[in-house]
Amino acid sequence: MRRLRRPLSPHEFKLIFLPWQLRQQYRADPATVLITKELADYFADLEHNHGIKLDAGQRAWYAVTQKKIGPDSMLKEYPSYPEEAFKVSIEGAYFKTQMTKAREERRIGKVPVDPSRAVNTFWDIGKSDNTAIWFHQNKGQLHHMVDYYENNGEGVEHYARILREKAAARGWTYDKHYGPHDLDNSHWLLPGSERVQDVARNLGIHFFVVPRIHNKQDSIEAARNLLSMAWIDEEHCAQGIRCLDNYCKEWDEKHGTYKSQPVHNWASHGSDALQTGACGFVPDYIPPPNDPYYRKPRAASAWAA
Numbered sequence: 001m002r003r004l005r006r007p008l009s010p011h012e013f014k015l016i017f018l019p020w021q022l023r024q025q026y027r028a029d030p031a032t033v034l035i036t037k038e039l040a041d042y043f044a045d046l047e048h049n050h051g052i053k054l055d056a057g058q059r060a061w062y063a064v065t066q067k068k069i070g071p072d073s074m075l076k077e078y079p080s081y082p083e084e085a086f087k088v089s090i091e092g093a094y095f096k097t098q099m100t101k102a103r104e105e106r107r108i109g110k111v112p113v114d115p116s117r118a119v120n121t122f123w124d125i126g127k128s129d130n131t132a133i134w135f136h137q138n139k140g141q142l143h144h145m146v147d148y149y150e151n152n153g154e155g156v157e158h159y160a161r162i163l164r165e166k167a168a169a170r171g172w173t174y175d176k177h178y179g180p181h182d183l184d185n186s187h188w189l190l191p192g193s194e195r196v197q198d199v200a201r202n203l204g205i206h207f208f209v210v211p212r213i214h215n216k217q218d219s220i221e222a223a224r225n226l227l228s229m230a231w232i233d234e235e236h237c238a239q240g241i242r243c244l245d246n247y248c249k250e251w252d253e254k255h256g257t258y259k260s261q262p263v264h265n266w267a268s269h270g271s272d273a274l275q276t277g278a279c280g281f282v283p284d285y286i287p288p289p290n291d292p293y294y295r296k297p298r299a300a301s302a303w304a305a
Contacts, residue, residue: 017085019052020062020078027057028064039063050081070251092248094220094262094271098227099245108241111144111233113137118175119146121163122277123207124269125180125196126152131159132269134240134277135166141283143230146170148240150269156196160203177205178280180272181212210280216261222278223271243270 020026035043043059046052054062066074071092079085102108113119114137122134131154135147147170149162167173177200184196197207213219232241246267262268 017079017082019080021052021054021058021080026061026065026078028060030056030060033060033063035059035063039066046080052080073251092251093245094247094249095224095227095244098224099241102227102230102232107231109231109234111146111231113146113170113172114139114144115171119167119172120175120277120281121177122273122281123177123179123183124273124276125183126269130266130269132240132243132273133159133162134237134270134273136277136281137172138281138283141229143226145230145232145237145240146172147233148237148270150239156200156205157203160200160205163205176281177207178277179207179209180276181210183207183209208280210276213275213279219275219279220262223275226274226278226281240270240274243267244274247271 039059039062043054043062046054062074062078065078069077075084099108117137117139120136120138122136124130124132126132130150130152132150133148134145135149137144137146147166149159149166151158151162163174179197197209200207213222227244234241243266247270248263248267250261250263262271
């Protein structure tokens with residue numbers, strides 16, 4: 001209400017925030033807990049900038065709990081002040097920097113479909129969970145993510161129908177369909193011993209199988225590079241955006257740090273699908289502009305000194 005500078009209407013929600021530090025049970029023995037410099041700085045910031053003074057027992061509880069669940073979960077589950085509840089730690093989210101910059105540059109919003117350009121699809125095919133598809137247009141090295149679809153428990157016929165329906169509804173045609181390296185190990189039930197690629201081809205989906213990238217960090221970096229040059233349709237790609245925002249490193253409770261591998265959860269499907277496209281897609285070749293004043297240098301004379 002203070003920010004709106006007016007009373008709330010009956011249809012607006014009022015935020016009621018109950019911070020963890022008001023609960024008496026959230027305490028631990030400070031004699032058994034080491035407070036790191038990073039946490040000491042965090043507690044100092046709470047006191048100086050937010051007026052939140054924690055005693056030794058509360059600080060010890062916070063340190064123990066953060067080591068157990070990780071900084072990302074700590075901000076979401078035990079925020080110390082209201083704004084903190086909506087923060088996502090840059091350290092744990094793989095695409096935080098790229099997604100933040102895309103929002104700052106207003107590259108997440110309404111992205112029109114260019115009817116003169118074909119649409120590519122980037123896939124992650126679940127074995128026992130979700131299948132995710134990004135719909136992509138490009139012009140040179142610029143990427144437009146114009147749609148996203150995700151589902152589970154369906155066969156290849158279902159996804160072929162979805163592709164046809166989207167093409168009819170949004171007026172586009174398809175170019176390449178980029179599938180993951182384990183395409184033929186999917187959960188899709190197929191008649192006889194037919195391969196996924198063969199069945200999909202008969203349904204109009206000609207998969208280009210992207211070779212396996214053995215180092216996961218390399219495929220993540222490829223996706224980061226693509227996102228740095230991408231415009232994403234906020235309405236049609238809403239679930240895909242949530243996946244990218246929440247694709248995080250796994251927390252190592254034993255060592256109190258992040259592992260080098262991502263958590264496999266609901267956010268993995270859309271993120272892995274984008275990595276499939278980032279590792280397989282090759283941008284169109286755009287020839288350099290002709291310079292009418294350019295003159296090819298003459299070959300030097302063999303007699304020149």
